[in-house]
Amino acid sequence: MIKLLYIFTKPVPFRKHSSKQTNLYHIMPALEVRNLKKSFGDVQAVKDISFSVEPKEFFGLLGPNGAGKTTSIRMITGVLNPDAGSVIIEGTDLKKNFLEAKMKMGVIPEVGNIYPDLSARENIDLVGRFYGLSKATREDRADKLLTDLGLKERADDLTRKFSKGMRQRVSIACAMVHEPPILILDEPTEGLDVMSRRLIVDKVKEMNRKGSTVILTTHNIEEASRLCQRVCIVNKGSIVAIDTPDRLRKTTEMMQMVEVAFDRKVEQAWFLTGYISRAELCNDKWRFYADDLDKAIEQIVKVKEEQGVKILSMSTSGPTLEDVFVKLCEVH
Template sequence: MPALEVRSLSKHFGDVKAVKDISFSVNQGEFFGLLGPNGAGKTTTIRMIIGVLKPDAGSVLIEGVDLGKNYFEAKSKIGAIPEVGNIYPDLSARENIDLVGRFYGLSKSLRQERAEKLLSDLGLKDRGDDLARKFSKGMRQRVSIACALVNEPPILILDEPTEGLDVMSRRLIIDKVKEMNQKGSTVILTTHNIEEANRLCQRVCIINKGAIVAIDSPERLRRTAEKMQIVEVGFNKKIDAAWFSSELITRLVQCGEKWQFYTEDPDKAIDHIVKVKDRMDLKITSIGTSGPTLEDVFVKLCEVP
């Protein structure tokens, strides 16, 4: 059974069709990214998934439980971090976490144990008794994350959790989310940060203007979007581009000290390069391949200017 199944979700606000017939499913234990430019419909989709916004059409199943029909059962399986954190400023960090734990019916000792671990993991060990209102944005977001994790939900849903945060908060939050994922939690994260999606997510769903434009692993998205690969080679001596001419090499350009061989078949191209270097008595000082980045794919699919 998938951790999350989204079926034909749609939502409009007046004339704005924010989400248009979106369907996808997320496997148990997966780290799944919803990637798209600002205004793509990510937050609207997430708000429908966590049950704070009623869809015009479609349904959401959380571990097979229909959110529209069995709201509380479905909701208890998710820990959600909204785009704007929602902690109580007049409670301390520890009290905020404890309150959510109580809401989920956890025993006092379990609440205490988990709160201490979360505060420590999120770098708030010495600040647990300070009022949340005194915290920086990054610290507040860390408390918000701790609140979402206190019932150890099997599914974590985060809307741009590190947007606009300091490096330290970003690192602590990402590490904690990664740890939860490694322990088996399913993670669904929205971001407009391509690098973050590329680094963290096993699969990425790219959405633009309220519709899905692609769903796949970052690696496969890169490969399918562009067949051309680049083999970049450094040599110990000056070379003549004509030595390497072959139908395998579409283009050969010098880039600083290195040469970039454009090819659709890097495997055969490398064989060819090695043969020529032996014949010309050259030595290879460095070699690497690169293809299009996830950013190239994103720009192409979302027509970002």
């Protein structure tokens, strides 16, 4: 019974790539999404999205609640049929060759799918069996995953007794046991404590270093900014931007800011010339906004010398990915 249930809910067995496939892996995108659409009644959850992810890339799908991230991931992983469009996994069309495409993925869905009446080790072993791994390989990998994910001491307890964070770590281990070339994770660290979050992130980073492509959905901007090489921002079912976190910050033409504390009162009018386009007082510090930070600082220094005031502190900051995210999602 468990086996039957498993076949319908878990990824299909994974076989080792032939050398021919391995070569292809290096020259074609790991994932291509073409004109994907999905509606639920009147709700257009995904409106026509296309993007491609390079092999070994750490790619983020970032968007607010209800943006269409999970719907996209469910179509990409073959759980949900799209209304239109196609998904190509390492050159294999998911619709035309479902099993072959599924074999290349390790999936951590938004809602975990481990078996509560099996122990952590049994869950991992079961997945390993369905992916055709030998007993020795299954045992080795289960040991390493359980250790790396901080579950070694609870390895033989039933997962129904586990906390949310522990269950999520078992789910991650199950998705990784066949060492898939593509890992797809839907909000893997949502609602977890710092320890669980770190264990999971470190393990995913290790898989990425070893060559797996990672596709991660999140609404945690800081996490996306820190982990992802490229980020695709989705809002209301559409893509609003795809780029590196750095370029996203730069290309949105947002102002840079320099914050200065002076030793005495200054006049706003002294600074509102030349390179500084806006000046505002925030608590006891002045915030000056400019496109060119270097020129703005030169100007501030010149003014303070002319007026005979001293600078007590100065700090600069560019737009954060959060500023970009809010700006893009407001506009669209």
